[in-house]
Amino acid sequence: MDWVIEARDLKKTYKMGEIEVHALRGVSFKIARGEVVSIMGPSGSGKSTMMNTLGCLDRPTSGEYILDGESVGEMNDDQLASVRNRKVGFVFQSFNLLSRLTALGNVELPLRYAGIVEGRRERAQAALEAVGLKDRMSHRPYELSGGQQQRVAVARSLVNNPAIIMADEPTGNLDSKVGKEIMSLLLNLNKERGTTLIIVTHDPKIAEQTERVIRLRDGELDLSDEEGKK
Amino acid sequence: MSIAQAIFEALESLNGNKMRSGLTVLGIVIGVAAVIAMLAVGNGAQASITGSISSIGTNLLFVFSGSMGGGPPGAETGRSGNNDRPLTLSDAEAIADPFAAPSVELVAPAIQGSGLMTFSGETTSTSISGVTPTYFTVRNMELAEGELINEEHLLGRMSVVVLGPDTAVNLFGHADGVVGETVRIEGQPFRVIGVLVPQGGGAFGSEDDSAYIPFTTAQARLIKRATREEVDVIFVQATSADTVPSASEEISNIIRTRHRTPIGYDDFTVFTQQDFLSTFETITGVLTIFLGGIAGISLLVGGIGIMNIMLVSVTERTREIGLRKALGARKRDILLQFLTESSLLSLIGGIIGIMFGWFIAFVVGRVAIATGNNFVPIVGTDAIILSTSFSAIIGLFFGIYPASRAANLEPVEALRYE
Numbered sequence: 001m002d003w004v005i006e007a008r009d010l011k012k013t014y015k016m017g018e019i020e021v022h023a024l025r026g027v028s029f030k031i032a033r034g035e036v037v038s039i040m041g042p043s044g045s046g047k048s049t050m051m052n053t054l055g056c057l058d059r060p061t062s063g064e065y066i067l068d069g070e071s072v073g074e075m076n077d078d079q080l081a082s083v084r085n086r087k088v089g090f091v092f093q094s095f096n097l098l099s100r101l102t103a104l105g106n107v108e109l110p111l112r113y114a115g116i117v118e119g120r121r122e123r124a125q126a127a128l129e130a131v132g133l134k135d136r137m138s139h140r141p142y143e144l145s146g147g148q149q150q151r152v153a154v155a156r157s158l159v160n161n162p163a164i165i166m167a168d169e170p171t172g173n174l175d176s177k178v179g180k181e182i183m184s185l186l187l188n189l190n191k192e193r194g195t196t197l198i199i200v201t202h203d204p205k206i207a208e209q210t211e212r213v214i215r216l217r218d219g220e221l222d223l224s225d226e227e228g229k230k
Numbered sequence: 231m232s233i234a235q236a237i238f239e240a241l242e243s244l245n246g247n248k249m250r251s252g253l254t255v256l257g258i259v260i261g262v263a264a265v266i267a268m269l270a271v272g273n274g275a276q277a278s279i280t281g282s283i284s285s286i287g288t289n290l291l292f293v294f295s296g297s298m299g300g301g302p303p304g305a306e307t308g309r310s311g312n313n314d315r316p317l318t319l320s321d322a323e324a325i326a327d328p329f330a331a332p333s334v335e336l337v338a339p340a341i342q343g344s345g346l347m348t349f350s351g352e353t354t355s356t357s358i359s360g361v362t363p364t365y366f367t368v369r370n371m372e373l374a375e376g377e378l379i380n381e382e383h384l385l386g387r388m389s390v391v392v393l394g395p396d397t398a399v400n401l402f403g404h405a406d407g408v409v410g411e412t413v414r415i416e417g418q419p420f421r422v423i424g425v426l427v428p429q430g431g432g433a434f435g436s437e438d439d440s441a442y443i444p445f446t447t448a449q450a451r452l453i454k455r456a457t458r459e460e461v462d463v464i465f466v467q468a469t470s471a472d473t474v475p476s477a478s479e480e481i482s483n484i485i486r487t488r489h490r491t492p493i494g495y496d497d498f499t500v501f502t503q504q505d506f507l508s509t510f511e512t513i514t515g516v517l518t519i520f521l522g523g524i525a526g527i528s529l530l531v532g533g534i535g536i537m538n539i540m541l542v543s544v545t546e547r548t549r550e551i552g553l554r555k556a557l558g559a560r561k562r563d564i565l566l567q568f569l570t571e572s573s574l575l576s577l578i579g580g581i582i583g584i585m586f587g588w589f590i591a592f593v594v595g596r597v598a599i600a601t602g603n604n605f606v607p608i609v610g611t612d613a614i615i616l617s618t619s620f621s622a623i624i625g626l627f628f629g630i631y632p633a634s635r636a637a638n639l640e641p642v643e644a645l646r647y648e
Contacts, residue, residue: 055556057641058641078560078561081558082558084556084557084558086558098553110558113559117232160558
């Protein structure tokens with residue numbers, strides 16, 4: 001198999017004052033390229049920590065994490081930034097668009113940090129077209145509806161052709177109709193482009209639409225469900 | 231990201247909060263404008279003072295009694311209580327000896343005091359000098375009408391007076407047609423024999439508000455000194471501007487011998503016009519630094535304003551920073567972004583401040599001219615370079631802390647920030 005994510009015995013410990021919090025207690029799993037996976041779990045289960053670690057926003061305390069062939073555990077901050085830029089696209093619950101920039105400007109941001117100048121605008125335009133916002137490119141976020149804003153965020157996440165797209169409750173701030181549209185957009189992009197899609201959610205209806213569910217409970221994989229074993 | 235991009239983004243961001251950016255810039259504008267204006271005023275004052283000293287004449291020397299450099303070895307400092315001997319007419323005659331002092335052209339001893347002058351109810355207080363005929367030549371003073379003090383007046387101890395133009399105006403309301411009138415100086419009648427041409431402001435106030443009477447008359451009747459020989463100042467004209475240093479040396483040697491001063495200590499001081507220039511340059515230099523320093527403090531306060539606003543901005547934009555980091559911004563990208571913003575703030579402030587400071591200096595100059603002062607503020611390139619670089623450095627310096635705080639934010643923490 002062509003694994004895009006290999007996690008071996010990931011542990012993450014925080015210090016909150018005097019108390020050590022074990023957010024992840026040794027988690028191992030693999031995700032194949034092109035797979036659509038959801039990560040579920042109640043709050044406090046280590047779900048967010050898992051997303052931060054998989055998205056290279058944070059390093060595991062111990063264990064090995066290989067993303068698209070690169071071992072992330074030992075990287076410094078700038079190397080991590082580079083990996084995020086090249087290999088990870090983020091879609092957040094609250095869209096996280098910069099209100100000063102137009103839709104196009106927002107989508108261009110990852111390309112700017114990648115140092116791409118030539119063809120930047122065209123690539124950003126192509127990404128916005130792919131999410132169906134061809135005629136909204138020069139609008140600023142406050143001129144767009146929630147669903148449109150999330151589409152801009154999706155376009156931003158895929159403009160760098162990342163190995164994985166991390167979506168953190170992507171429909172959480174949207175009504176159910178618009179949420180469905182965003183979900184089908186993400187799933188379609190996965191089919192068309194083969195980009196691995198990881199959705200962090202607590203909504204079973206969302207999880208149902210994914211090929212596999214990784215369940216977390218108290219910082220460990222919850223294997224009571226068959227699907228988690230793969 | 232390239233610098234051009236960073237500048238563009240910073241402008242966009244500053245533009246997004248016009249009011250705040252404007253007020254922050256204002257702090258720097260005021261600081262830079264104050265520095266520019268103050269230095270301009272200081273430089274202008276220096277130029278006007280040195281200019282008026284130069285107008286005295288470049289080959290003029292002054293000899294005063296008393297030392298500039300402390301007392302003799304083992305003695306108390308200051309004039310009282312030591313053996314300083316006053317300058318005398320004989321000293322002046324010795325200096326005038328062409329063999330002992332070949333560099334000396336003319337010598338004019340004088341005693342100086344002040345007194346009340348009255349003319350038909352008008353009273354004015356003015357400085358009164360007892361002078362010899364050479365005085366007017368040495369001081370480059372020209373006659374507007376009448377005659378100057380001559381040997382005959384001197385020998386006869388005559389009660390005649392030559393008036394400065396301002397004094398004449400003070401007494402008579404006009405400077406022409408006053409020759410032949412009789413004025414009273416300290417109650418004694420003096421006949422006006424001449425009025426001088428205006429010279430403009432001098433180093434010791436205006437020389438135009440003065441009255442000149444024969445040396446012997448002053449000595450006998452107005453300005454009493456311990457001995458009949460004693461003089462206050464000896465004005466000396468050197469043969470040319472180039473011989474001023476040698477004239478100074480010759481005068482010193484003559485008086486040292488005559489006064490039998492201890493080695494290494496002079497009980498008199500020879501001042502050249504160059505000495506005056508450097509003294510006043512020192513004074514105005516200190517003044518300029520003082521003014522500039524006070525203005526610099528306001529620039530510093532402006533810089534702290536930048537830091538304050540940048541810190542607020544970093545806190546406010548924590549989520550933005552987190553997002554940018556998630557999208558692949560490295561530490562130096564964030565650092566560059568915030569440093570560019572703070573530098574732009576101070577640079578814009580600096581440019582506006584230079585123009586504003588220039589304007590203030592211009593207005594001050596206009597006011598000075600309108601009030602009759604011969605004073606033109608000078609905006610120097612050095613002041614512009616100084617304040618521009620200073621404000622840029624302030625922008626960088628006060629931007630570094632907020633920017634590094636932004637750059638070192640943990641992406642996870644920053645994204646979670648509400």
